[in-house]
Amino acid sequence: MANIVSVYKNSSKREYVLTDKERDNYRQTSQDSRLAKSSAQLGLLESLHEINTPRLNPCALMPQIEGNKLRCLSLFSGGGGLDLGFDRAGYEHVASYELIPICKETLSSNRPQWNVFGGPDSGDVTKVDWTLYKGQVDVIHGGPPCQPFSIAGEQKGADDERNMWGEFIRAVNTIKPQAFVAENVLGILNPKFEQFVKVNILDKLKDYSVVKFEMNSSDYGVPQIRRRVFFVGFRGSKDFNKFEIPKPTHRWSPYDGLPKQGTISLFDSILGRTMGVREALGLADTKFDNLAPTIRSAFTGKRNTTSVLNSAAGQKTWGDMGVWPNGVQSNRQSASNFPAKHNHFRMSVQDVALLQGFPENWKFSGAVYQVLGQIGNSVSPPVAYQVAKNVAKALM
Ligand SMILES: C[S@@+](CC[C@H](N)C(=O)[O-])C[C@H]1O[C@@H](n2cnc3c(N)ncnc32)[C@H](O)[C@@H]1O
Known part of the structure; x- marks a missing residue:
């Protein structure tokens, strides 16, 4: 593999400078790959592996729980990792909001009965008047975009226009559900974001007692190392005291x-x-x-x-x-x-x-x-399920 020399022109734009030899190598690799792909499409290559039949059944990691009568609202729903986990944990779905139209298609085609708002006109959480949902929602869940805190997103935190924590908090403080669940990347626990978490998240959620903890998908039967942070908040201190951070199941x-x-x-x-x-x-x-x-x-x-x-x-x-x-x-x-x-x-x-x-x-x-x-972008559904289940237990 050719070495890439990366040159920073300024902080937001990265430019790659390749030698002629490296450029030729890249050209050759992509030409080979295009050739192999078109041969495959024409059926000219012998199939090297059989069509696999998976052994893992993720539904077994999150057995469907009977309706628990708790109503949940989903923000930043993406392709539905949190939504599916809450669904399997027995919650009633009130609505999902998501900016990217293709995500709406995913959610609506899997659950045609759900109320899904998608695309820049109706799915953008910055444009929603949350007073509509007062008294209609028990739990709000969402994963505000993680780029402001991820290394790939350059960790600009509050200065990143994709920081949507303010919008998540606006929904919670307007609707005042019994509980909320927010998920993010591990980067948010970096000491450089300690003030951000205090000032922009915890201090803004005055009516809530909040616990934050880390979960790794492989501890819940998912064959992947995936460490994520959860913030779970309860309005009632009794509920908060009843909440148990999910213990590993696998x-x-x-x-x-x-x-x-x-x-x-x-x-x-x-x-x-x-x-x-x-x-x-x-x-x-x-x-x-x-x-x-x-x-x-x-x-x-x-x-x-x-x-x-x-x-x-x-x-x-x-x-x-x-x-x-x-x-x-x-x-x-x-x-x-x-x-x-x-x-x-x-x-x-x-x-x-x-x-x-x-x-x-x-x-x-x-x-x-x-x-x-x-x-x-998603939360592993079996992980979402474990959090949703324990939140429901605390609220029962
Ligand atoms: C980390 S992903 C959420 C994944 C989701 N929780 C799941 O488990 O599948 C964040 C999502 O927020 C969406 N998003 C970003 N800005 C938004 C906005 N203003 N309104 C609604 N959704 C937004 C992104 O398109 C992205 O799909």
């Missing part, structure tokens, strides 16, 4: 055959086992499996990407597993028809969704890059 350990009697550790008998990527996707046992590195958010950074790769370290992990993190295909048939380098397994969007904890029956609308954007 633990990652490689599969090495069925456990022999008497060899199950105390830990494993209490916690379920999180599958690795190969096992979850139903691939052959190569004696090496692992958790997926954090799947990137494809709506940020390089546009229209069909890669889920987040870092150089991630590239090694995917490679060791024999799974190709680039050129994700729209379905399993096309993935099987388009062999990846080194005979690695090429993923479809359904595979990536599964590694994020979405069940097969949750269908994403849009082109591959848009689907990956929705998946990479």
Whole structure:
């Protein structure tokens, strides 16, 4: 792989300068890839892997709970990670608000009975008069855009125009639900944002007692390392005191055959086992499996990407597993028809969704890059489910 020399022209614009040799290499790689793709489309390549049948069923990680009569409102809904987790935890859906139109299509096609407001006219939370929802909502949930606090987004915090915490808080303070749940990237816990969190979040939520904590998707049966922060607030102090931060339900350990009697550790008998990527996707046992590195958010950074790769370290992990993190295909048939380098397994969007904890029956609308954007931006539904369940317990 060619080295890229990156030159900062100014703080907001990055320009790449390539040598002639590097440029030629890139040209060759993209030409090879185009050739391979068109041969695959014409059926000229022998399929190297069978169409996989996944072993992981994310619905089993979030068994449907009977209606709990709590009504939830979703802000910044994206492709519906939090929405689905709350749905499976038994909440009644009041409405979802989301700026990107394709996300509205995803939500509406999966749940035609939901009230989904999408697009710049009706889905933009900055334009909503929340007084309409007074007395109609028990819990507000949302993941305000994380770019202001993520390294990829340059961590500009309050100075980033994408900072939407103020809007989330405006909705909470106007509607005054019994509780709220907000999710964000780990970056928000960076000491440089301590003042931001105090002044712009906690101090503004005067009527709420708030707890913040971290969750990792792999602790809840999802085959991915994905660490996220949750802020959960309650209006009533009794409810707040009843709330329990979700405890891990699963633990990652490689599969090495069925456990022999008497060899199950105390830990494993209490916690379920999180599958690795190969096992979850139903691939052959190569004696090496692992958790997926954090799947990137494809709506940020390089546009229209069909890669889920987040870092150089991630590239090694995917490679060791024999799974190709680039050129994700729209379905399993096309993935099987388009062999990846080194005979690695090429993923479809359904595979990536599964590694994020979405069940097969949750269908994403849009082109591959848009689907990956929705998946990479989402809260793993089984994680959302655990938070939603414990909030409901506290409010009962
Ligand atoms: C981190 S994602 C949320 C993902 C979602 N919570 C899930 O679990 O799938 C943030 C979302 O906020 C949306 N967004 C940004 N600004 C918005 C605005 N002004 N109104 C509504 N949605 C907005 C983005 O389009 C993006 O989909």
